[in-house]
Amino acid sequence: MAKTVTKSAKKPAAKAAAKPVGKAAKPAAKPAPKAAAKAATKPAAKATAKPAPKAKAKSAKKPVLKLSMLKPSVNNMTVRVFARAAGFDHAETDAWGNTRSPEYMARNPAHLTPMIEDKSLPRGVLWESCAIMQYLANKHGLEKFYPKAPAKRAMIDSAMFYLIGTLYPYVARATYPALGFPQYAGEVGHSDAHPDKKSEAQKAAMAAIAEPLEVFHSFFRDGKPFIGGTSPSIADIRLAATLEFLAVIDYPLPKWAKDYVEAIEKKLGKAYAEPAADVRGYIAYVRSQPKA
Ligand SMILES: N[C@@H](CCC(=O)N[C@@H](CS)C(=O)NCC(=O)O)C(=O)O
Numbered sequence: 001m002a003k004t005v006t007k008s009a010k011k012p013a014a015k016a017a018a019k020p021v022g023k024a025a026k027p028a029a030k031p032a033p034k035a036a037a038k039a040a041t042k043p044a045a046k047a048t049a050k051p052a053p054k055a056k057a058k059s060a061k062k063p064v065l066k067l068s069m070l071k072p073s074v075n076n077m078t079v080r081v082f083a084r085a086a087g088f089d090h091a092e093t094d095a096w097g098n099t100r101s102p103e104y105m106a107r108n109p110a111h112l113t114p115m116i117e118d119k120s121l122p123r124g125v126l127w128e129s130c131a132i133m134q135y136l137a138n139k140h141g142l143e144k145f146y147p148k149a150p151a152k153r154a155m156i157d158s159a160m161f162y163l164i165g166t167l168y169p170y171v172a173r174a175t176y177p178a179l180g181f182p183q184y185a186g187e188v189g190h191s192d193a194h195p196d197k198k199s200e201a202q203k204a205a206m207a208a209i210a211e212p213l214e215v216f217h218s219f220f221r222d223g224k225p226f227i228g229g230t231s232p233s234i235a236d237i238r239l240a241a242t243l244e245f246l247a248v249i250d251y252p253l254p255k256w257a258k259d260y261v262e263a264i265e266k267k268l269g270k271a272y273a274e275p276a277a278d279v280r281g282y283i284a285y286v287r288s289q290p291k292a
Helices: 034-041 054-061 074-085 102-107 129-140 150-179 195-208 210-221 234-249 255-268 270-288
Strands: 065-069 090-094 115-117 125-127
Touching: 065 074, 074 129, 074 234, 074 255, 074 270, 115 129, 125 129, 129 150, 129 234, 150 195, 150 210, 150 234, 150 270, 195 210, 210 255, 234 255, 234 270, 255 270
Parallel strands: 065 090
Antiparallel strands: 065 115, 115 125
């Protein structure tokens, strides 16, 4: 499996976004070994004391969040944005063409990305974008992205479950044919139905997007800039990334949604823009291809 450590893996995240929350400052970085930490705090008088060996400084920077991902995917974009925005040192492995390999399947029988590897997990890996963000936010106390207060947290969870269970299936049915992604078994788009039937199903899904989309605006945002309030939560990252796919079908996003994605991109800076560029680049590529 070719391992890609992206540039941003070395550079935590866009400054605007990276200001780590609470303990997020060192969410992923291994704490410096005690000896090295002591040396770093020794007074100037002892300046002649041996500085911490370079190897130790290096190991503190070692990427510790290991993420397997696919660049054109918004499910993956979600976690890639979050990892950058939260200031993780992370290494990304491009899993393109590899998700059904025996090695990958042995770890992840669902053959899905995004997937993180973390020894403290019972099975060593975790997939599902929202579960990954919840876990990492819990583990590292990233309350800015995932509030701890039960009522506030419940709204973030509700928004994310609603997205995965209701909005995303419509988005997938409407956009996957244009993206060249396989549809799920049992879907008209997956069957050998007449192309007119497939197009009908795609159009019906496209028409169905408006209602849940409006729910995010009127109910979950409820006049606030973001679902999370004044700063983007993990539910906002999940929603904004999902909306990126709609460009491939020229979906007429309502003005609030365009402004909302822009506001998230502005708040998160490079943390958002960099993974978004991969999705947008893929969409530009498929759109440049002659229609079959
Ligand atoms: N609900 C999941 C969806 C994950 C998913 O569908 N991943 C796709 C890419 S968009 C995948 O890894 N497919 C590879 C495969 O099935 O082999 C999430 O949010 O993480």
